[in-house]
Amino acid sequence: MKVRTESGAVAFRNRDLVFYLTMISILWTVLFWLSAVLVPVAAVITQALFQDSQGGWRALLDPTVLSVVRLTLWQVFWSTLWSGTLGLLLGLWIGSFLANLPRSRAHALLVVPFGVPTSVVGIAWVTWLGRTGVFAYWGFHSEWIYSLKAVILAHVFLNVPWVAYLVSQARKDLPHSLLEAAKTLGADRKCQFRYVVWPHVSSVFWGACAQVSSLCTMSFSLVLGLGGGPPVQTLETEIYERLRYGLLDISGALACGVWELALTLVPWVLVLYFYSKHKKFNFNQPHKQVRRLRHHATLWGLGGFFVIPYLVIFNGQTPATLLRVVLDPDSRLQVLMALDVSVRLAVAASLGCVLTVVAALMTLNWLKKCKFKSLESIMNLLLKLPSGVSVLVLGLGVWIAYSRWVDPFEGSFLVVLGLQMTLFFPVAFRLLSPISESHSTLELEGAVLLGASRFQAFWIIEWPRWKGPLFASLAAVAGGGLGEVGAVSLFYSERLISMPLLLSRWMGQYRFAEAQAVGGLLLLLSFALMLIAFELGELGELGRLVPRRQVEVTL
């Protein structure tokens, strides 16, 4: 009798704890979404359209703003066209032999360029294309640097491997038996592609294109660094310039913000639509163990091709330059301060982001349990919204909505942290939500019935499934946070200079060698974190319990 009373009390305490944790999660999720997404976005829209005394609707149709919109669309069109076309061809080719490889680390190389900090990308392309750059040294003189062509080239190099990665995953999952059947029925290669391959990969391909166009619209530091200033102005650089450059023009920034929202939210809706249309094949295919060495070598070669351009920032002088930076007290102090800011930001953003995602998943589970189906799907959709909003537009919204408390020129770690958490929230959310959806309620309840506490049950049954994706999310967000430029550029101050900002500042002070050396460090850190994220996401329990493609498509 005594035992039953004690276990009853324990069960009550457990229920109590779970209840409080769920309530805190709901509160935190709602507060986070309202303050970090809804309020800033609503501030931009309402101020631009209804409250702005200097223009309102008219500011949206201002000829200068419209010319910037045109140039943005032009840049996005060419970047997406080239990235999509090349990525599709490459993805189909890789996918056709990927089915023969159970898993290749070389495939990860295709994801790695996505984690390269944009400031490093900028420095690398300047080093290649500059008039005194590597190409010029080899005798190939081009006039691409500081032009729209340079921006498009950098975008294409960043996005082709990403499109290829997604398409190759989709192509890989296509059952070989379907192709064999088509062949038996007399279909030639063209017909096989048209009636079997294309219907299977098309939704992923269009989704990837929509994603690329959204990312190219949001591209900020590459346009700033490689575009060469006016007349190469996109909506992102225009927002930044109207806020941080001379002649503060909030009205113009708001007009650009509304256009930017329109241009990024439409692809976001398309991404969700196309990925939801993608059919999944849930049976394993036998691996043909043939010509694997050649395939591995091809993958390494292709992956390397898209990574090598960024390695140009390492040269024979890098160790000596790094030593010079370390020995010079002033440079050392600047690097240490920037490293401190970047690491604090990366750690805080990854922890905050993952905790917020966990809270959001608990909220969604609670809604599911309470059978609020429509509320659950709305919430699910809203939580993915930050993917479709540029960090500069969010920053502009924060600037407008919280200007009473936030002075952008004084710098605010909190605001930068909040913006980075919002920016990377969808990444962690998409990595972790499949785990949450497939949680083992029966085993958990069984363990509790057998006398385990909720914590013990979670630790034994759930934790092994969660730890891989959790650490992968932490690494992915930390890697992204290290190289993030938009949020930091908007709310930096003298004591809040991160590594990417220090790089651009040193570039501006003719300290090219030092900037390259420090950029190399940043690149190595980002590569390492990206690979850790990929390894954990791939090798952890995630890969076993959830269809791999589903996770990778959403990475």
Add this chain to the structure above:
Amino acid sequence: MIAFACFQLLLCLLRGLDARSWVGELPVEDELVIYTYDQFLAPGALGREIFPLFEKKNHCHIRALASGNGGQILTRLQLDAKRGKSVAQLIVGIDQSSWEIAQPWTESWGRWLPLGYSRLIKEAQVERGFLPFDYGPLSMIADREVLSQMNLKTPSRLSDLLGSEWNRNIILQDPRTSTPGLSFFLYTYFVLGEGTWSFWKQFRNQWLTMAPGWEGAYGLFLKKEAPLVWSYLTSQAYHEEQGEQWRGQNRYQAVLFQEGQPFQLEGVAWVKGAIKTQRHRELAQKFLEFMISLEVQNRIPNKMWMYPVRKDVELPASFRNLPKPAKMISFQSGLTLGRVKRGKEIETALSRWRQVIGQ
């Protein structure tokens, strides 16, 4: 209860993370808060050398806030004024054109004049509210080595820059962000009058890059990315002191135009409504006097690579060897409207420039 405790803990954590960046740190009685541009506070720059001297002399503390470049200081002033929260009492490093725009947010000295004001050159005695501490004519600087490699001859007038040989061979600064960039734009506006817009329409494909600041532009120039850059005439003196030669002559040469050269006055101004106590006013006045004292003025040529505004400062030999512009152009006399509206005229012209460039 638990929820409340967690929320409190979170707040404490976040406050801890951001402890140094809460807004609203009001200046204390003995603290002078100054907005300036990044380069002024860079290692080895004038700011780092003279601020401790002033602190020692006046038993006060200077909190210098590096605010990007000249254009960004304006944004910051404007934002402070909008929010009704003045952070700094002084701005150091705005030029005469930026000051025209910044007038609504700056404060006049009234009848008071800083000690030593009469010793300034005539051009520096602009208006009671803007105190120049250095000046320098602006000009294109050419890299003779690159010019010779490209078989180019230096231009001698503005219209020469439109020639096809200069296509993507000039580095400029963005007039919205950089004070030299704004000076170049106003120079064309003053010299070409109504022809300004057709000039810029043709000129917009001529530059290699329009950098946000002078440092970035000059850095690219030194990397031999282009043979011409818009800079200060005194840049030639800097390179001469560094001993940079090419075929027995100065490698970097100032290029003078027949139309004359604009000049930039770099100065200090008070922020409107920010000087609230007698002690602050006293410190602000002393700071202005300090900036035109011999102690600071003697440091100007070798630290700022600009001319000091005081007549009685001995210049280094490299400054004495500089070419003399045919004409010095002052924008103040060139602009068409009255004093109060000059800032507005610059803003309108910049807005039109933006349209012309974007077309």
